[in-house]
Each structure stands twice: as structure tokens, then as C-alpha cells.
Amino acid sequence: MSAVKNDASSSAAPIPPFDVARWRRDFPALEQRVHGHPLVYLDNAATTQKPQAVIDAVVRYYREDCSNVHRGVHQLSQRSTLAFEAARERVRAFLGAHHTEEVIFVRGATEGINLVARSFLGPRLQEGDEVLVTAMEHHANIVPWQLVCEEKGAQLAVIPMNDRGEISLDEAEALISPRTKLVAAVHVSNALGTINPVKGLVDAAHQRGIPVLLDGAQAAPHLELDVAALDCEFYVFSGHKVFGPTGIGVLYGKRELLEAMPPYQGGGDMIRSVSFEKTEFNVPPHRFEAGTPNIAGTIGLAAALDYLSGIGLGAVAAYESELLHYATEQLLGVPGVRLIGTAKEKASVASFVIEGVHAHDVGTILDQQGIAVRVGHHCAQPVMDRFGVTSTVRASVSFYNTHDEIDALIGGLEEVLEIFRP
Amino acid sequence: MTSDLRELYQEVILDHNRTPSNFRALEGAAYRAEGYNPLCGDKIQVFLQLDGDRVEEVTFQGAGCAISQASASLMTEAVLGKTVSEARLLFEQFQELVTSETQTPDTDEGLGKLNVFAGVREYPMRVKCATLAWHTLKAALKDSAEPVSTE
Numbered sequence: 019m020s021a022v023k024n025d026a027s028s029s030a031a032p033i034p035p036f037d038v039a040r041w042r043r044d045f046p047a048l049e050q051r052v053h054g055h056p057l058v059y060l061d062n063a064a065t066t067q068k069p070q071a072v073i074d075a076v077v078r079y080y081r082e083d084c085s086n087v088h089r090g091v092h093q094l095s096q097r098s099t100l101a102f103e104a105a106r107e108r109v110r111a112f113l114g115a116h117h118t119e120e121v122i123f124v125r126g127a128t129e130g131i132n133l134v135a136r137s138f139l140g141p142r143l144q145e146g147d148e149v150l151v152t153a154m155e156h157h158a159n160i161v162p163w164q165l166v167c168e169e170k171g172a173q174l175a176v177i178p179m180n181d182r183g184e185i186s187l188d189e190a191e192a193l194i195s196p197r198t199k200l201v202a203a204v205h206v207s208n209a210l211g212t213i214n215p216v217k218g219l220v221d222a223a224h225q226r227g228i229p230v231l232l233d234g235a236q237a238a239p240h241l242e243l244d245v246a247a248l249d250c251e252f253y254v255f256s257g258h259k260v261f262g263p264t265g266i267g268v269l270y271g272k273r274e275l276l277e278a279m280p281p282y283q284g285g286g287d288m289i290r291s292v293s294f295e296k297t298e299f300n301v302p303p304h305r306f307e308a309g310t311p312n313i314a315g316t317i318g319l320a321a322a323l324d325y326l327s328g329i330g331l332g333a334v335a336a337y338e339s340e341l342l343h344y345a346t347e348q349l350l351g352v353p354g355v356r357l358i359g360t361a362k363e364k365a366s367v368a369s370f371v372i373e374g375v376h377a378h379d380v381g382t383i384l385d386q387q388g389i390a391v392r393v394g395h396h397c398a399q400p401v402m403d404r405f406g407v408t409s410t411v412r413a414s415v416s417f418y419n420t421h422d423e424i425d426a427l428i429g430g431l432e433e434v435l436e437i438f439r440p
Numbered sequence: 441m442t443s444d445l446r447e448l449y450q451e452v453i454l455d456h457n458r459t460p461s462n463f464r465a466l467e468g469a470a471y472r473a474e475g476y477n478p479l480c481g482d483k484i485q486v487f488l489q490l491d492g493d494r495v496e497e498v499t500f501q502g503a504g505c506a507i508s509q510a511s512a513s514l515m516t517e518a519v520l521g522k523t524v525s526e527a528r529l530l531f532e533q534f535q536e537l538v539t540s541e542t543q544t545p546d547t548d549e550g551l552g553k554l555n556v557f558a559g560v561r562e563y564p565m566r567v568k569c570a571t572l573a574w575h576t577l578k579a580a581l582k583d584s585a586e587p588v589s590t591e
């Protein structure tokens with residue numbers, strides 16, 4: 019039924035079985051019951067649960083090191099500044115970036131994209147120019163571009179996808195024109211789970227000298243990243259989707275581009291000197307981090323990345339991929355289920371509709387059994403339109419989910435059918 | 441099925457979801473409005489024909505969850521033949537029914553069949569589904585050109 023990863027027939031050294039029970043114990047929220055049932059949390063694409071290590075790191079900051087950063091000579095401020103900058107280095111290593119100052123702390127993927135739209139794209143954009151996106155973008159990778167495009171009389175061009183939810187590099191290349199000023203593409207689709215061929219996309223854009231932003235909100239929790247190898251100009255992700263706190267995220271940008279970019283917001287920390295006549299801006303990353311940052315968030319994020327690296331993203335990806343495969347097979351056995359998003363390369367997400375039953379009703383009935391999924395358009399309405407649906411049910415797995423939980427989901431869907439198909 | 445779910449998904453609701461009443465566009469309707477629930481992307485259109493102050497004909501179209509479809513269907517049945525102010529009052533009573541805090545409410549006699557939606561109060565996230573059609577009807581009565589939204 020399911021492809022077992024550590025198959026004895028493989029000649030490589032046996033991979034130790036993934037000890038999901040052990041990792042689950044690190045997540046206190048997973049122990050609760052909901053409506054009298056054990057919580058089955060399958061809404062990881064919306065946000066992930068937090069391991070105790072992250073909760074502890076945030077609490078420790080507030081209990082012991084609480085102080086502002088970059089502003090004090092006292093002991094507490096020194097500690098928090100060190101922890102804050104250590105977090106930046108932690109993120110650099112996680113992303114595989116060359117330089118620590120290429121890591122800018124923002125509120126999340128959304129703010130990272132808005133920053134690039136305002137400070138990078140805005141000043142270069144002219145009437146008639148285009149931003150090339152894919153047909154499977156989250157609204158966060160559509161609307162910020164539209165806002166600057168509208169101001170300049172520029173527009174979006176869209177790389178189409180096939181019925182499986184895949185884009186083709188040939189079509190992408192054909193759409194790159196002298197008017198294209200930026201390619202902005204999702205690395206892993208939140209609505210479909212598709213893993214896009216981002217390296218090929220970057221190479222195609224670079225052949226024409228066009229910069230690329232990758233939205234890694236759904237990639238960071240599931241794939242090993244190496245932005246230096248990808249060679250993209252910008253990469254964004256959100257802390258809360260990689261087991262870290264909400265309100266913290268990362269914009270990676272190539273150093274030489276960041277250095278040439280004007281600030282995004284004005285305030286403290288982003289300046290070198292201020293008089294009422296003239297302000298001299300600080301260097302990146304500080305130029306883009308106006309005001310007191312989310313210090314606890316960065317510390318929590320670093321703890322989350324430590325935690326994730328401790329398990330190993332390779333092991334995480336292998337386990338999740340097998341679990342997703344199992345979930346997909348089981349779902350296809352439920353009468354009336356149609357999967358939305360059947361790309362060959364997928365991560366975490368099983369999006370589906372059930373014939374004759376609205377996703378919203380499915381969500382409520384599953385919730386009554388303690389099963390948390392997302393229902394709706396997943397902030398990706400163009401994707402829904404493409405597949406001719408208004409909403410889907412989305413189960414998104416993480417490494418702490420189990421095969422038993424997939425079975426619970428299937429049991430929950432049988433309950434849905436019982437109610438709707440008497 | 442848990443008893444809570446049975447409270448929500450009553451047979452009447454499931455029936456009206458499967459075969460809704462007055463589910464069609466009304467050509468040349470004097471009043472119409474579009475409702476939208478941004479949470480789930482559901483859209484509904486309500487068409488209305490008045491005879492003086494009375495609802496002479498009312499229909500709807502759209503796609504949505506069982507709660508919103510059944511609510512729209514039962515709404516069209518309930519307001520047919522009512523005066524505009526009676527329809528408005530019915531909306532107020534209905535809203536009270538699906539949002540009131542009391543655990544075991546007295547069903548409201550004036551609401552008749554609409555009392556099947558009493559179970560919705562246990563599901564705060566679903567109140568908007570139940571009231572979308574009503575908000576849209578209200579907008580149609582105002583002859584509002586703007587699409588209404590549950591937000």
C-alpha cells in the first residue's frame with residue numbers, strides 16, 4: 019500500500035526508521051483533545067505547532083534577557099543583541115546564504131514580498147513593464163506586485179499550469195520578454211502542494227538578466243534549502259510555518275542588490291545619522307529593519323531552525339513524502355473524492371473536493387471529530403478558478419503526523435458521507 | 441453521527457441543500473443583490489419581485505455550503521407573501537435564533553420551519569453561512585447596487 023522508504027532491497031546503508039512518536043512528544047499542543055477526540059492536526063500549511071524548545075526559548079528571553087537590541091551597554095541588552103544577531107546567523111546557515119547581512123527580519127513572507135515590491139521593484143518599474151508570476155501564487159505573491167504595477171501602469175503576466183497543477187519551463191521561458199522586470203514564483207504551492215522547478219526558472223530568467231523572487235513560505239518547512247545554489251535574488255519565508263513564532267519571517271536578498279535599495283520604512287535602527295536636514299541610512303540588513311524588531315520572534319525562530327536541523331530536513335522530507343503518498347492513496351479510495359493538485363513533485367499538501375459536499379461542511383464535520391483541516395480558497399483564488407471550484411478541503415502534513423492520523427481523516431470523511439449520502 | 445452534528449445537519453437542512461426551493465434566476469426582477477462570503481468564497485444572488493409592499497416572488501442562485509444553501513432556500517419560502525417590514529422582522533428573529541447565547545432556546549413560533557437553524561449557534565464560524573442569504577435579501581430590499589459581504 020505504501021512505499022516503505024527503508025526498503026531492504028535498496029543497496030544503500032539502511033535509513034533508520036523515522037521515530038515520529040519521539041518527535042510528537044516535543045509538541046505539547048498535539049497532546050490535547052478536541053470535542054472529546056484526540057487532536058489530529060492536519061493544517062500545517064496554515065501554521066505549524068511549536069515544539070517545547072521554541073516555547074522555552076521565547077519564555078527564557080522574556081524571563082531573563084528582556085531588553086532592547088542594539089541600544090544598550092547593559093548586560094541584558096548585550097545578551098539580547100547577541101541572541102538576536104545569532105538568530106540572523108542561524109537563518110543564514112538554514113538558507114545556505116553567503117552572508118549574514120543578506121538576512122533581513124520581517125513580519126513574515128507577506129512583508130518580505132511587500133518590501134521587495136516597494137524598495138526593489140517600484141523604483142525600476144515603468145509603464146508597460148511586466149512582473150511574471152505563476153498561476154498558483156498565494157495572494158501574498160500577487161497583490162503586492164499589483165499595487166506597485168497599478169501605480170506605474172505595469173502589469174502581471176502569468177505562467178499557466180496544466181491539469182495536474184504543474185508549470186512548464188518552456189512556457190515560462192516563452193513568457194519572459196524585454197518587458198519582464200521580475201519573476202516572482204512560489205517554491206511550493208500552498209493550495210496544491212506542487213514543488214515548482216525553481217532552479218530552472220531562475221536559470222531561464224537569468225539568461226535574460228531578469229531577477230527572481232521565490233516565495234518559500236511552504237518550502238522552508240519541508241525541503242532542504244540552498245539559496246546560493248538556487249542563485250535567486252530574493253527568497254522569503256515565515257517563521258510560524260517552520261515551527262517558530264508568528265510575527266517573524268525572513269527576506270533573503272543578494273547583498274549587492276540590498277545595498278542599492280532604498281529603505282522600506284523609516285525609523286530607529288535603520289539610520290546612520292539623522293538631522294532635520296538629512297538622514298544617512300544604515301547598511302543592510304539594518305536599513306530594512308526600522309524600529310524595535312520582534313526580538314522574541316527571532317530568538318524563537320532560531321530555536322525552531324535548530325530543532326528542525328536536529329531532526330534533519332532530509333529525514334523530514336522523506337518521511338513526509340511517504341506519508342503524503344499514503345494519504346493520497348487513502349483519499350482516492352473515498353467515494354466522490356477528487357484531488358486538486360496531482361503534480362509529480364509535491365510536498366505536504368493533499369487538497370481535494372468531495373462531490374456533492376461543500377468543503378465548509380466537510381471542515382465542520384471533521385472538526386467535530388477533532389480533525390483540523392483548512393477549508394476555503396487558501397488565499398489562492400486564481401488556483402480555485404483554474405480548477406473550477408470555489409474551495410477545497412486541504413490536509414497538510416508535517417513530520418509529526420502519523421499514519422493513524424491519516425486513517426482518522428479517512429474515518430472522518432466516511433462520517434461526512436454518512437451525513438450527506440443517506 | 442454525534443448529537444451536536446445531528447443538531448446542525450437536520451434532515452430539513454440536508455433536503456433543502458439537495459433540492460433547494462426557488463433556485464433560479466428571476467428574469468426582469470425589480471430587485472436583486474449579490475452576497476459574498478470571503479471566508480469560503482461562497483456567492484449568492486437573490487432576486488425579488490414586489491407587489492406593492494408584498495414579496496410576490498423571490499428566488500436565489502449560487503453555490504455554497506449546505507447551511508447557506510438550505511438557509512437561502514428556506515428563506516425564500518418564509519418571506520414569500522410577506523410585507524417588506526415583516527421580512528425585515530423575520531431576519532431580526534432569525535439572527536437572534538442563530539446567535540443567541542442561551543443553551544436551549546425557546547424556538548420562535550414566528551420563525552416556523554426556520555427553527556431548524558437553531559443548531560448553528562453552537563458553531564460560531566458557521567453563523568455567516570446561515571445569514572448570508574438574509575443579508576443579501578436585505579440588500580436587495582434596499583435596492584443596493586453594491587454586492588454585500590458578510591464581513
Ligand SMILES: Cc1ncc(COP(=O)(O)O)c(C=O)c1O
Nearest residue numbers: 126127128156158208233235256
Ligand atoms: C505560499 C505562501 N506564500 C505566502 C504566504 C503568506 O505567509 P504569511 O501570512 O505568513 O506572511 C503563505 C501563507 O499562507 C503561503 O502559503
